[in-house]
Amino acid sequence: MLLGKLNKNRLSRALAALIVPKSRRGLTPSAVDTRLILNIRWLALLGQLTALLFTFLVLDLQIPIALSLFVIGLSVALNVWQTRRIMTDQGQPDQSYTALVFDVVQLTALLFLTGGLLNPFAVLLLAPVVVSAAILRRRQTFMLIALVTGCVTFLAFFNFPLPWDALDMRRSGLYVDGLWMAMVLATVFIGIYAWWVASRARRLDEALAETRFILAKEQEAVALGTLATAAAHRLGSPLNTISVIGHELSRETAPDDPIYEDVVLLCAEIERCRVILSELDDYRNAEPIDVENNIPLSVLIDEIHNTRLDVGNIRFKVIFDERSAMPIPFASRRPEIIQALEDLLRNAGEFAKSEVLITIRCTVDDVLITISDDGPGFSLGVLAKIGTPWNSSRLGTDAHRGLGIFIASTLIETLGGSILYGNGTNGGGEVNLKLPLEILRP
Numbered sequence: 001m002l003l004g005k006l007n008k009n010r011l012s013r014a015l016a017a018l019i020v021p022k023s024r025r026g027l028t029p030s031a032v033d034t035r036l037i038l039n040i041r042w043l044a045l046l047g048q049l050t051a052l053l054f055t056f057l058v059l060d061l062q063i064p065i066a067l068s069l070f071v072i073g074l075s076v077a078l079n080v081w082q083t084r085r086i087m088t089d090q091g092q093p094d095q096s097y098t099a100l101v102f103d104v105v106q107l108t109a110l111l112f113l114t115g116g117l118l119n120p121f122a123v124l125l126l127a128p129v130v131v132s133a134a135i136l137r138r139r140q141t142f143m144l145i146a147l148v149t150g151c152v153t154f155l156a157f158f159n160f161p162l163p164w165d166a167l168d169m170r171r172s173g174l175y176v177d178g179l180w181m182a183m184v185l186a187t188v189f190i191g192i193y194a195w196w197v198a199s200r201a202r203r204l205d206e207a208l209a210e211t212r213f214i215l216a217k218e219q220e221a222v223a224l225g226t227l228a229t230a231a232a233h234r235l236g237s238p239l240n241t242i243s244v245i246g247h248e249l250s251r252e253t254a255p256d257d258p259i260y261e262d263v264v265l266l267c268a269e270i271e272r273c274r275v276i277l278s279e280l281d282d283y284r285n286a287e288p289i290d291v292e293n294n295i296p297l298s299v300l301i302d303e304i305h306n307t308r309l310d311v312g313n314i315r316f317k318v319i320f321d322e323r324s325a326m327p328i329p330f331a332s333r334r335p336e337i338i339q340a341l342e343d344l345l346r347n348a349g350e351f352a353k354s355e356v357l358i359t360i361r362c363t364v365d366d367v368l369i370t371i372s373d374d375g376p377g378f379s380l381g382v383l384a385k386i387g388t389p390w391n392s393s394r395l396g397t398d399a400h401r402g403l404g405i406f407i408a409s410t411l412i413e414t415l416g417g418s419i420l421y422g423n424g425t426n427g428g429g430e431v432n433l434k435l436p437l438e439i440l441r442p
Contacts, residue, residue: 038079040131040189041103044124045075047185048110051121055114059174061162064113071109078102097140100128101147108151116159117152120178123186125152130190235277243270294330297367297440301341301358308342311349314356321361328360329367331440340411343404344371344431351375351429367440369433377423377430386421415439 049072056065082099104125111119125148132144246267253263295303298318305316320328331337348356352373359370378386388406405421412419417435424430 038083040127040193041075041079041099044103044127045072045079048072052110052114063162064160068110068113071106071113075102075106097132097136097144100132100136100144103128104144104147104151108155111155112158113160115162116155118159118162120175120182121185122152122155123182124189126186127189130193134193235273239270239273239277243274246270294332296328297331297360297369298328300331300333300338301345304338304342305345305349305356308338309346309349311346311352313354314349314352315354316345316349316356316358318358318360321359324360324362325364326362326437329362329437329440334439336411336415337435337440340408341369343408344433347404348373348375348429348431362437365437367435367437369435370430371433372424372430373428374426375428377428378421383421383423 052063052065052068052072055061056063078099107125107128111117111122111125116122129141129145129148132141136144246263249263250267253260298320301318302316345356345358348371352375354374356371356373359372361368361370386405386409409419412433412435415435416439417433419434420432422430422432
């Protein structure tokens, strides 16, 4: 049941963190695309205006300057309107399509007024098609391709001719210079935009891989939680039978009988099993935590190893780091925290030679718990697969399945914390937990 309550928000957080950069966090993908198109259009308008004024003022070519400036002004107005629109509704894909159609028509109008296809900058009609193929649906992209094809055909037959012969363009090399500039601009734009789309696809692949990994871990946890619930249900009847027999044996066995202590221990272990199974129902039916029952975290850890652990003569020592930025926090008896700490403390106690040291240190937002023992430490084989189920150096031994660390890791990560496993500088295993302070409180 504990493993069944997993935090699904981790999936969306991991996906958002990988797909959308921090500077654009909170915007939808369509809004990011629309803003990119707006920025590209501002650069294109600046280039169009510069080329137009250079042609009219420096080259002294007689072109319809008023109409050309009017066409550029329409694009400026559209950019301003779309910028305001994206601030309110984050933009829509249909707006991007409409804007690209307008860009094709606007550039066609400018080319019509400045020489048609003989204008070197006619190659820039390919740019809207590249953008459409990257962000729009197939149907809209085909429609834009058809529009560009129609515009190119129109410009081939209808345009406002420029006096190329009067400038002697071939001997002056101005036409070649213009063609070179147009090709460079088209190459730079298409290359940078293709790289941007590819990098976004790479981020998406990374996000999908991370999501699959999280889903796989959660599916394992849910499966184990389901098996635990089924096992608890099936163990109820045989445990009741064992309990009845155990109590009958305790009544019929005299205190001076050699097996009396074994019978008493058997009854105690039976009762312990009943308590463990009852915790499943207690967690399922848990009511809101009473703030007045909060206890210091160090007291909670002492309570866990004193009442829930049986690891022989191993000494557990809790230390609060005086360098902490905050006093020792109070913690509620959350089942997830208790179960995770119990599994980690039991694992450390079973491998320790004589002592387990628990160090608590607090920052402004988190509490850091280090659990170290003086045992042999984690083997390289176990560390390589740490946090996965059925991973233990004691697999095959009685009553051991290598699930404690997996359950603890899953619960800690579900609560929004993190956990690292390793070996201390002086030998022995070392586990470092980081828990948000807010999850310790109700």
